[in-house]
Amino acid sequence: MAVLRIRTFGDPVLRQKAPETGPVDELHRKLTGDMIDTMREAPGVGLAGPQVGVLERIFVWEVEGEHGAVINPVILERSRETVTEEEGCLSLPGLYYPVERAARVVMEGIDETGAPVRFEAEDLLARVCQHEIDHLDGILFIDRLPDGLRKDALTRLRTEALGLPAPPLDRHPAEDML
Numbered sequence: 362m363a364v365l366r367i368r369t370f371g372d373p374v375l376r377q378k379a380p381e382t383g384p385v386d387e388l389h390r391k392l393t394g395d396m397i398d399t400m401r402e403a404p405g406v407g408l409a410g411p412q413v414g415v416l417e418r419i420f421v422w423e424v425e426g427e428h429g430a431v432i433n434p435v436i437l438e439r440s441r442e443t444v445t446e447e448e449g450c451l452s453l454p455g456l457y458y459p460v461e462r463a464a465r466v467v468m469e470g471i472d473e474t475g476a477p478v479r480f481e482a483e484d485l486l487a488r489v490c491q492h493e494i495d496h497l498d499g500i501l502f503i504d505r506l507p508d509g510l511r512k513d514a515l516t517r518l519r520t521e522a523l524g525l526p527a528p529p530l531d532r533h534p535a536e537d538m539l
């Protein structure tokens with residue numbers, strides 16, 4: 362097991378769409394283990410392949426003491442009801458903004474042993490699934506913000522990239538990072 366380097370905003374791998382992952386083998390089991398270690402070390406509640414530089418459709422999650430890995434995840438259903446809550450991302454450290462997501466999703470895929478998985482997720486796990494699947498498509502949570510907040514986020518990112526002090530946060534950071 363190993364802790365991998367988490368790619369941050371500006372790394373082109375975060376903007377690529379990961380192709381469907383092929384047959385699951387020993388390498389995927391090792392990758393899954395390393396990704397769980399990396400997520401816990403961060404700490405975070407979810408981590409997707411592209412965030413560690415691996416263009417595979419795979420993500421790991423850990424919510425309320427349970428954890429798992431999903432390969433080739435597909436959202437089959439999303440609730441019409443949505444929830445808007447503060448979200449963060451391990452690839453965008455220090456940024457937290459409210460993001461609207463479906464309250465519940467039904468998702469299926471396979472696990473690191475190749476076995477099919479299908480579950481209904483709600484609350485934080487539903488948010489994690491949607492956030493991580495976005496990563497597999499090269500989408501970051503700031504892309505889902507209304508225009509004003511997205512501009513604010515991009516200003517902060519540019520300021521940090523130039524090594525200038527970031528403007529003070531006007532909200533309490535959430536603890537959960539995805």
Ligand code: ZN
Pocket residue numbers: 449450451452492496539
């Ligand atoms: Zn993220």
